[in-house]
Amino acid sequence: MLYEVVEGGLTLDYAFQKVKRRWRGLRSFKVFYDASFDAVRHYYFLKLAASRLFGSTGTKAVAKAWFIYRADYLLFNKEMATRYKKRLLKRAMANPDEAAEWLESLKDDVVHYLSVKYSYHPKIVSTLLSHFPPEEVEKLLEAGNHTWIWLRINTLRADVDKALRLLEAEAEVEPHPKIPYAVLLKSAKRPVQYLEAVRRFVAVPQDLASIYAVLSLRPEPGDRIIDLAAAPGMKTSLIAQLAEGRAKIVAVDLSARRVARMRHLLKNLGAGDFVEVVRADSRVLKTRKFDKALLDAPCTSSGAFTKEPAVKIYPRVEEAPKYSAVQKALLKNALALAEEVVYAVCSILPQEGEEVAASAGAEAEKPHPDLAPSYTPGVGGRTFPHIHRSEAFFISRLRKR
Ligand SMILES: C[S@@+](CC[C@H](N)C(=O)[O-])C[C@H]1O[C@@H](n2cnc3c(N)ncnc32)[C@H](O)[C@@H]1O
Missing domain, CATH: 3.40.50.150 (Vaccinia Virus protein VP39)
Incomplete structure (x- = not known):
């Protein structure tokens, strides 16, 4: 997936469709998708880490760096992750705990520093820096590494109270303070597209x-x-x-x-x-x-x-x-x-x-x-x-x- 996005310039969903076709035997698509999403999201930082740890910035080395820094955040078999990490670290040329120092050494060039720390193309960082002070840009870039799923209650299909009851049976939602038909999905028993309220078109994922x-x-x-x-x-x-x-x-x-x-x-x-x-x-x-x-x-x-x-x-x-x-x-x-x-x-x-x-x-x-x-x-x-x-x-x- 990383290769298709980085080398092929594909969006994550296109890359996913392509890889899915090729690997028919692949199970756990959700874990695979989430891991790839996370690796692409943190690409520039992982690329720096890959060059320090493995002397390469190729996508394989970046994927290894993902394993070392990010696998723990995802719902992986922790034991397997730890074992694989140990194996990778045996061949590493540096200590992964030095990451903060590697970043620190980039600080003189604020565009480069923010680009690597939060993993954004330098052109995004420099555009934002030409409109906002660095502290605000940093907050924006950090927040941009989260995904907020907003749901709009579709009052053409149900009233807000009824829709909320249906949603709350399967998910925890936070109402928008001012927009009565907009709620933020905090957690859910299943992926958003499979929630009953979404399947019945009573709630629709729609960004704020x-x-x-x-x-x-x-x-x-x-x-x-x-x-x-x-x-x-x-x-x-x-x-x-x-x-x-x-x-x-x-x-x-x-x-x-x-x-x-x-x-x-x-x-x-x-x-x-x-x-x-x-x-x-x-x-x-x-x-x-x-x-x-x-x-x-x-x-x-x-x-x-x-x-x-x-x-x-x-x-x-x-x-x-x-x-x-x-x-x-x-x-x-x-x-x-x-x-x-x-x-x-x-x-x-x-x-x-x-x-x-x-x-x-x-x-x-x-x-x-x-x-x-x-x-x-x-x-x-x-x-x-x-x-x-x-x-x-x-x-x-x-x-x-
Ligand atoms: C950002 S998307 C619109 C999303 C849509 N408003 C929504 O909320 O579901 C932009 C759309 O513009 C359409 N588009 C591009 N050039 C156009 C044109 N010259 N005339 C009409 N539509 C055009 C594209 O096909 C695309 O569907």
Whole structure:
């Protein structure tokens, strides 16, 4: 898995599918997946450790370093882990307890130090350091090494109390202090997708940042709303929920495969009757006028590191100009189609956030009081793992001047 992610540039899930096909006899997929997730998440630190311990930074050496530093955290057969660790350490060229000193020796170069300590690509670290002091960046990077699973109660399927009762039979959840239909999954008897409430579409895994994007749109009964990059329809279904099924909603996406998935999902979530699904290119779509538009634009996903650790190794920064051009074209058309537009991207890069909002020639604002200020104040807001326990999004509300 590590090899497929590091050398092949695959996301963790693609790597998993590939490896799974090849190793048909493999049992304990969950342990294997969790171990790989953890190794990718801690890759840069493990790479340093591999070079000190085994004189190599190849993925095999990194996997060995994972065993030495991280295997204990996972539900492994502890005895087997200890035995294997001992064997590995016999061949090690250094003492693994010296890790703190190895890190200390990097401190003169703050980008390199933080990049290795928390295992993020240096470009992520330097981007954040150009907007925040190092202490705050450190908190953000540390928080980004956690995964928070938020569940949104789908009130199109059940009321909040009933859904909570169903959830609490199998899981411990923490309600969001301000959003009554959002809960944080603290622990569960089974993986989230197998929880009864999730299987019945009464609760849906949805990151808090995505919930804030939809809250920023303030959907209300009677609104005419267009979602211009809608598939697979998670935010569209929340729009339908917040408008109590009484808004006229059009959901557009360019990808035929994703549009098919969206139709299916919206139906399962109980939103199928409230949403007209259209396959089109939202850069050039001409249609009737809407009160509100949501543009959850395609992007590098460089803000998704809490859920997709491969992003920490390959933040695809070099693709930002390409995405930025698409985002600007989409936003321009969104402003032609609706009075008010909420623009959202799961990205830490200003090229995909602040710069897109500022270049639209529109009035842009921070759309929700809970959001942190955008890098350039006044053009939008941001969510961050250390503040919101969420993915890192840029969100802005724009109106034509
Ligand atoms: C970030 S995803 C949207 C996720 C979705 N809003 C949700 O919450 O489930 C971006 C989407 O934009 C779509 N897309 C990319 N270019 C597009 C275009 N020119 N017109 C319409 N959709 C586009 C992609 O197919 C993808 O589904």
